[in-house]
Amino acid sequence: xxxxxxxxxxxxxxxxxxxxxxxxxxxxxxxxxxxxxxxxxxxxxxxxxxxxxxxxxxxxxxxxxxxxxxxxxxxxxxxxxxxxxxxxxxxxxxxxxxxxxxxxxxxxxxxxxxxxxxxxxxxxxxxxxxxxxxxxxxxxxxxxxxxxxxxxxxxxxxxxxxxxxxxxxxxxxxxxxxxxxxxxxxxxxxxxxxxxxxxxxxxxxxxxxxxxxxxxxxxxxxxxxxxxxxxxxxxxxxxxxxxxxxxxxxxxxxxxxxxxxxxxxxxxxxxxxxxxxxxxxxxxxxxxxxxxxxxxxxxxx
Numbered sequence: 001x002x003x004x005x006x007x008x009x010x011x012x013x014x015x016x017x018x019x020x021x022x023x024x025x026x027x028x029x030x031x032x033x034x035x036x037x038x039x040x041x042x043x044x045x046x047x048x049x050x051x052x053x054x055x056x057x058x059x060x061x062x063x064x065x066x067x068x069x070x071x072x073x074x075x076x077x078x079x080x081x082x083x084x085x086x087x088x089x090x091x092x093x094x095x096x097x098x099x100x101x102x103x104x105x106x107x108x109x110x111x112x113x114x115x116x117x118x119x120x121x122x123x124x125x126x127x128x129x130x131x132x133x134x135x136x137x138x139x140x141x142x143x144x145x146x147x148x149x150x151x152x153x154x155x156x157x158x159x160x161x162x163x164x165x166x167x168x169x170x171x172x173x174x175x176x177x178x179x180x181x182x183x184x185x186x187x188x189x190x191x192x193x194x195x196x197x198x199x200x201x202x203x204x205x206x207x208x209x210x211x212x213x214x215x216x217x218x219x220x221x222x223x224x225x226x227x228x229x230x231x232x233x234x235x236x237x238x239x240x241x242x243x244x245x246x247x248x249x250x251x252x253x254x255x256x257x258x259x260x261x262x263x264x265x266x267x268x269x270x271x272x273x274x275x276x277x278x279x280x281x282x283x284x285x286x287x288x289x290x291x292x293x294x295x296x297x298x299x300x301x
Contacts, residue, residue, distance in 0.1 A: 004298045005291070013287040014278060016134075016264065018191040019244060020294030027234060028192045028227065036226030043218055046225040046232075047071050050200050053232040054161075054184050059168040059241055062161075064175035068182055068202035072215045073225055075197035077162045078102055080183035081128070083201075083211050084158050085111065088126040091156075095128050096142070097281025098135030100160060103128055117281070121149045127178075130160040132167045135282045137262030139170060150178035158183070162199075165189035166240050166262045180204060188264060189240060190231055191294070196224040198231075240264075244293045251292050257285075264290045 005020055036042050051071050055062065074080045085093070085106060093113040095103045107113040121127070127150055133140035150157050159174060159182040166188050174182055182202045187194035201211060214220055236242070240263045248266070252259040257266035257275065268275035268285035278285040 002298045005294075005296060013266075013275070013289060013291075016188070016286075016288050017290050018188050018194060019240060019264065019290045020191045020296040021240075021243070022294075022296045024190045024235070025192060025296060025299060027231075028190065031227045031230045032196075032223060033226065034223070036222045039222065039226065040218065042222055042226045042229065043073055043215060043220055046229040047073050047200055047215075049229050049232045050184070050198075051202070053237055054164065054200075057164075057237045059238050060164065060170040061172070062164070062170070063173040065182070065202065067175050068204055070203040070206040072201045072211050073220050074183060074199045074201045074211060075221060075224070076187055076194075076199045077160055077183040077185045079197070080181065080199065080201040080211070081106070081158070081160075083209055084126075084128075084181055087209070088156060091124055091126040092122070093128070094121065094125050096133070096140065098133070098284070099128070099130050100134050100162075115281075116146070121146070121153060121155060123153050123155070125153075125155050126158075127155055128158045128160060130163065131172055132163040132170060132262050134160075134163065135280050135284050135286050136267070137163060137167065137260030137265045137286070139172060143172075147176050147178055151176055154178070156180045163188055163262050165237050166264055168238075168241050168245070168263075169261050186228055186231060188262075189237075190235070191296075193227070193231065196227055197221060198224045198228040247293055248289065251289050255287070255289070257287055260286070263293070264288055 093107050096116050132138050157178045162185040185199040244263050248263050249259050252266040257268040260267050266287045266289050270276050275285050275287050
């Protein structure tokens with residue numbers, strides 16, 4: 001059976017998908033195995049390996065992640081968000097325009113929230129920010145000043161590092177007293193892994209919650225943990241940058257856009273005739289070029 005991949009021009013780069021890399025797809029097809037269902041050690045084994053893996057980048061510097069040594073498996077960063085929302089449910093949630101749309105959708109019916117562009121940070125707020133920033137692929141220029149304010153006001157901060165595995169040039173110290181949680185995901189690094197929901201949540205201290213419980217009782221997608229472990233063993237965290245950076249630059253030149261520091265994306269000007277209306281509330285116009293970077297048109301299973 002052959003499955004044809006979605007053509008780039010169907011969504012014109014508005015989405016955010018991993019690169020269809022034949023090397024990765026072939027590896028995943030071999031690695032998805034029911035044996036992990038019965039492996040009682042795979043969850044902690046994966047968590048430890050992934051925690052080491054994210055600290056092995058030669059293109060980025062993530063300082064003091066060792067301060068966040070309470071690490072759990074999560075089904076992608078989105079699940080870590082849900083537990084954080086519960087923890088800070090009595091606060092007003094804050095995010096920047098252009099960040100992950102999941103927050104707005106999750107908050108609008110059940111929580112008090114406001115974009116940072118619409119009101120200043122205040123005591124009683126709780127901030128989520130992606131690093132690299134979702135709409136830019138690099139650290140948002142206001143990140144450090146926002147964290148300074150959060151330090152001053154005692155505002156808890158969640159760092160969404162889902163794009164860390166596709167980035168370059170990031171230099172970020174996570175040892176700020178306001179930061180209480182950091183989460184990582186494989187969804188943007190490996191085509192197919194986004195369907196497995198492979199991630200970790202890192203906190204300064206072990207605080208009991210539902211996430212801790214389902215890790216302790218192995219109530220997680222163990223096949224996902226097993227595949228995640230194999231990916232860490234066989235690919236570096238910088239795999240996409242090393243393999244596709246030159247092609248990213250070439251494609252962006254052909255499209256008349258600038259290459260982002262995150263290899264999946266190009267950045268267009270507001271005046272760009274094709275991508276100028278890709279407005280997510282910021283000055284950037286992010287274009288996902290992953291389908292053009294890949295070397296697979298269809299998958300045979």
